[in-house]
Amino acid sequence: MRSEGLEKVTMRRLAQELDTGPASLYVYVANTAELHAAVLDALLGEVELPADRSGTGWREDLVAALTSYTRLLFEHPQLARSALVARPSGANYLDLVERLLRLLSRSGAPREQVAWGVDNLLQYATATAAEHGTQESDPTSRDDWDALTRAAHGVDESEHPMIKAHLPALLSGTQDARLSWGFDLVINGILHTPVPHATV
Amino acid sequence: MRSEGLEKVTMRRLAQELDTGPASLYVYVANTAELHAAVLDALLGEVELPADRSGTGWREDLVAALTSYTRLLFEHPQLARSALVARPSGANYLDLVERLLRLLSRSGAPREQVAWGVDNLLQYATATAAEHGTQESDPTSRDDWDALTRAAHGVDESEHPMIKAHLPALLSGTQDARLSWGFDLVINGILHTPVPHATV
DNA sequence: ACCTGAACACCGTTCAAGT
DNA sequence: ACCTGAACACCGTTCAAGT
Helix, strand or coil: CCCCCCCCCCHHHHHHHCCCCHHHHHHCCCCHHHHHHHHHHHHHHHCCCCCCCCCCCHHHHHHHHHHHHHHHHHCCHHHHHHHHHCCCCCHHHHHHHHHHHHHHHCCCCCHHHHHHHHHHHHHHHHHHHHHHCCCCCCHHHHCCCCHHHHHHHCCCCCCCHHHHHHHHHHHCCCHHHHHHHHHHHHHHHHHHCCCCHHHC | CCCCCCCCCCHHHHHHHCCCCHHHHHHCCCCHHHHHHHHHHHHHHHCCCCCCCCCCCHHHHHHHHHHHHHHHHHCCHHHHHHHHHCCCCCHHHHHHHHHHHHHHHCCCCCHHHHHHHHHHHHHHHHHHHHHHCCCCCCHHHHCCCCHHHHHHHCCCCCCCHHHHHHHHHHHCCCHHHHHHHHHHHHHHHHHHCCCCHHHC
16 A cells, blocks of 8 residues: 555556556545545655754744645645545544644644634645645646636726736735745634634 | 536536537536536526625625625535636626625725735635535435544544644534634634735 | 537446455 | 455546538
8 A cells, every 4th residue: 555656546546556456445445535545644654744943933833844734735636635525534644733733732822722723724735735736737737827817807897896906916926925825824813713602 | 508406517417407418518618627617606696695784894794705605615515626626717706706805805904915815715615615515415424524533532642642632622613613713713814914025 | 610429538336256 | 254357337528420
């Protein structure tokens, strides 16, 4: 069950790689979602997440860990999409969650905010990778730019004045700049949003 | 191209619904992603988003509009998943973006923050729907609970103390409570996170 | 010119039959 | 008991042939 350089992780492809029929895989996993979760966890095990640098603040370490995870997902957008609908639960994933909880706790935020917050951080990382992840460098993806981009240029001033006014900002920023702004946004949001009293 | 009660929106299914071959659809759309975007936009046109209630604050109206959009996506998780990887660009979607920009602008936040922020709000709504959207009420989805839930109960105190400590909070809260907390989180994050100077 | 039947190249999952 | 070949029920997309 080693994670080779498989492009599209598929029951049939993996079975072929293993010189057997696709039915055999169902001895180990119940369905494709579980297969993807297992592969993702294996990849997570091969990546060395940056260690917490004792000299720096929790925030930098938190962003570093998230960035590292996101980079992995960016290279496997298919796994990111799977992880979005069925959260992984492998040992390496739990290690990541453990670490994120520890780092975010150092912010001093209440435990409930930390718990719910980590969920949102992981969702943001996963969704962004699913959205923008390198889709096998398809030549069609050149104009596959955000659909908004295409639509935006033909926007009617009188019908959508706000879009027109925000256009430069809507399209500005590199992918990296937006990703790290997004991490900051979610972290700041966590720190500033108490969980409703009744739910705890 | 009316949007009937189609469960799984598929090239072949839709073609059959229209008493023709699947090839015929390629006259109107280039691929499945475009088909899904078109269907989503049509559905968006049939939903009446709650009007801005003049007596209330921008924040309530913003959350109401987002909730309405999210509810629609929850009923069509497949479309949510498509919308995540290829943002729609139909007229009704642009209307939604226009409105979100207008409402968030009333917060007084700088234009760049508003523009980038709306993107994150839409991503959060879409990702949440893709993640938790009613998957055709499959009987298997009863224990399809968050994988974390299953894994969590067998968590080793010494190996993952933070997960153990946060366990109740990690699993607490209804779906609705978490969704609206998430909207608050993103909104608060937008208000507190200036976009980097260089990118504007 | 426009539409589409039929074919191609894939999928996930199941189950009866084999070892 | 464990594994798996072969079949079933789907997919998206293309293209040559028809009107």
